[in-house]
Amino acid sequence: MSDLTRRTAAQLVDALATGEVTSVELTQAHLDRIAAVDGTADAGIHAFLHVDAEGALAQAAASDERRAAGRVAHALDGVPIAVKDVLTTTGLPTTCGSKILEGWVPPYDATVVARVKAAGLPILGKTNMDEFAMGSSTEHSAYGPTRNPWDLDRIPGGSGGGSAAAVASFQAPLALGTDTGGSIRQPGAVTGTVGVKPTYGGVSRYGLVALANSLDQVGPVTRTVLDSALLHELVGGHDPLDSTSIDRPVGGLVEAARQGATGDLTGLKVGIISELAGDGWQPGVMTRFAESVALLEQAGAEVVEVSCPSFVHAMAAYYLILPAEASSNLAKFDAMRYGLRVLPEGVDAPSAEQVMRASRDVGFGDEVKRRIIIGTYALSSGYYDAYYGQAQKVRTLISRDFAAAYEKVDVLVSPTAPTTAFRLGEKLDDPLAMYLNDLATIPANLAGVPGISVPAGLADEDGLPVGFQVLAPALADDRVYRVGAALEALLEEKWGGALLTQAPELDGAAR
Numbered sequence: 001m002s003d004l005t006r007r008t009a010a011q012l013v014d015a016l017a018t019g020e021v022t023s024v025e026l027t028q029a030h031l032d033r034i035a036a037v038d039g040t041a042d043a044g045i046h047a048f049l050h051v052d053a054e055g056a057l058a059q060a061a062a063s064d065e066r067r068a069a070g071r072v073a074h075a076l077d078g079v080p081i082a083v084k085d086v087l088t089t090t091g092l093p094t095t096c097g098s099k100i101l102e103g104w105v106p107p108y109d110a111t112v113v114a115r116v117k118a119a120g121l122p123i124l125g126k127t128n129m130d131e132f133a134m135g136s137s138t139e140h141s142a143y144g145p146t147r148n149p150w151d152l153d154r155i156p157g158g159s160g161g162g163s164a165a166a167v168a169s170f171q172a173p174l175a176l177g178t179d180t181g182g183s184i185r186q187p188g189a190v191t192g193t194v195g196v197k198p199t200y201g202g203v204s205r206y207g208l209v210a211l212a213n214s215l216d217q218v219g220p221v222t223r224t225v226l227d228s229a230l231l232h233e234l235v236g237g238h239d240p241l242d243s244t245s246i247d248r249p250v251g252g253l254v255e256a257a258r259q260g261a262t263g264d265l266t267g268l269k270v271g272i273i274s275e276l277a278g279d280g281w282q283p284g285v286m287t288r289f290a291e292s293v294a295l296l297e298q299a300g301a302e303v304v305e306v307s308c309p310s311f312v313h314a315m316a317a318y319y320l321i322l323p324a325e326a327s328s329n330l331a332k333f334d335a336m337r338y339g340l341r342v343l344p345e346g347v348d349a350p351s352a353e354q355v356m357r358a359s360r361d362v363g364f365g366d367e368v369k370r371r372i373i374i375g376t377y378a379l380s381s382g383y384y385d386a387y388y389g390q391a392q393k394v395r396t397l398i399s400r401d402f403a404a405a406y407e408k409v410d411v412l413v414s415p416t417a418p419t420t421a422f423r424l425g426e427k428l429d430d431p432l433a434m435y436l437n438d439l440a441t442i443p444a445n446l447a448g449v450p451g452i453s454v455p456a457g458l459a460d461e462d463g464l465p466v467g468f469q470v471l472a473p474a475l476a477d478d479r480v481y482r483v484g485a486a487l488e489a490l491l492e493e494k495w496g497g498a499l500l501t502q503a504p505e506l507d508g509a510a511r
Helices: 009-018 023-037 053-068 111-118 161-168 185-191 225-235 253-260 283-298 309-332 352-363 366-379 385-406 431-438 442-447 477-495
Strands: 048-051 081-084 123-127 174-178 194-197 218-222 269-273 302-306 411-415 451-458 465-471
Touching: 009 023, 009 225, 023 048, 023 053, 023 123, 048 161, 053 123, 081 111, 081 161, 111 123, 111 174, 111 225, 123 161, 161 174, 161 185, 161 218, 174 225, 185 194, 185 451, 185 465, 194 225, 194 477, 218 225, 225 253, 225 451, 225 477, 253 477, 269 283, 283 302, 283 411, 283 451, 283 465, 283 477, 309 366, 309 385, 309 431, 309 442, 366 385, 385 411, 385 442, 411 477, 451 477, 465 477
Parallel strands: 081 123, 081 174, 269 302, 269 411
Antiparallel strands: 048 123, 174 218, 194 218, 194 451, 411 465, 451 465
C-alpha cells in the first residue's frame, strides 16, 4: 500500500504545499487502493457504489494547475474525498442505496458537495449505505452490504458504513456522511474512525435526500479529529437554500482541535450519562470507556455523573418520529417523474396507482417498507396524538434533560455504541435488536446537539474497535473537537500511535 494513503488529510495538505506530491499522484494512489481492496459485495469491502476515476483525476489535475499558478482554493485543495450516496452530485449517480433510484443522475449538487468542489477536493466516488439511510449496519443496501475492514465477516455500522469503511481501509482520507440517529458516529465507533454530527442546522441539508427532515445532519468522516475539523469548517455555515440552516458562520473548530491536542483540559467539567450504561453493554466497551474517562481526568477535567432520565425513552420516540417523517418524504418516489418504473403484470392499461404500487413494491426494500408502514400508521387519523404527538412531547423532555445537564457540565460523554461490530446477518431477522445499536447516539439527534465519536481502543473480547462519544450544547461544536482531540492525543501516547496504524494490514480478505 502506498504511504500516501496512510497519511491523514492534514499531513497531505502539508505534502501538497511543499510540492512533495501532486494531487494527481495522491488521487491515483487512492484510486489504486480502491481497485486493490474494495471489490464487490461478495468479495472485498464494497465501500463504494460508484467510483469516478476519470472525474477525480480531472479535478486533481485542475487542482495542480491552480497550485502551480499560486491560486490555491482552500487548505484542502487537492485532497481527495468520498461522498455518501444520499447527497446529490451533478454527473454522478445518486441512488441512496435503493433500486428505486438506480441510475438516477441529479441535475444539481448538494450544497456541501458544491463547497467541496469549489475548494478543489477531487471526489473519488459515492459510498454505500443502508437504503435511504434506514439501518444500523449497511446490510439494507439494495446493492449488497459493505464489510468492516477489521473483519470482513462483520458490519461496518450504518447507515453510513460505506463512508466509514472507505476511510478505515485507507481508500479515502476524508468522507462525507449523514447522521439521522447515529449514522456517522456509530459506524465510526465500529470501524475505528472519527465521526462528527454537527449542531442541527450548522451544515446545509440542501441536496441531502431527506430521511427525516428534523433529524438529518451532514457531517465529516475522517481518521483524526483535526481532519474532521478541517472538513467541518469547509462544508459548514449558513446556506440560504436550506430553511433549517443557522445564519451564523462556522469557525474555531480547527483551533479547538489543535488546542485539545495539547492534552490540557484543566477547568473542563465532564458529565457521564448514567442512563447510557448497565445491562446489555459489552464489558469490553465499558472497560475502554472507563479508561478514556480516567485519561480525561488526568488531563485536568472534572468528571461527575449526570442523570438524563428521559433518555430511556429516546429510542421509542425516535422510532415514531423518524418513520412518520420518512413516510411523508418517500411519498415522492411514485414512478411518475424519475427513478424506477415497473408495469404491473397482466394489466393492459394500468392506472397511475397500479404503476406506483408495482414500482414501490419492487423498488423499496423490506426495512424501508417497514418504516413507511409504521410512520403512516403513527400519522393516521385517531393515532396521531397517541403516537406521533406523544413522541414529540418526549423529544421536548429529552431537550430539557440536555439543557439541565449543561447547566452543570460543559460536555457529556458515553460509549458511542453498546457493542462492537456484530457479524453480517446476525441481526437482520430481529429489527429491534438492530435498532438498539443507536441507543447512545439517538438523543443528540432528537435535541439537535453536536456529537463526536473518537476511537477508544479495542475490546478485550474480540479485538474490535470501540468508540467514545462526546456531546456538547447546540452551537458549541468547538467543545467536542477540543475534548475529542485531547482524548485522541492521550490515547495515541498510550498506544504509541493512532489506532488504525495498530491494525493488521488489510490484504483484501481480512485484517
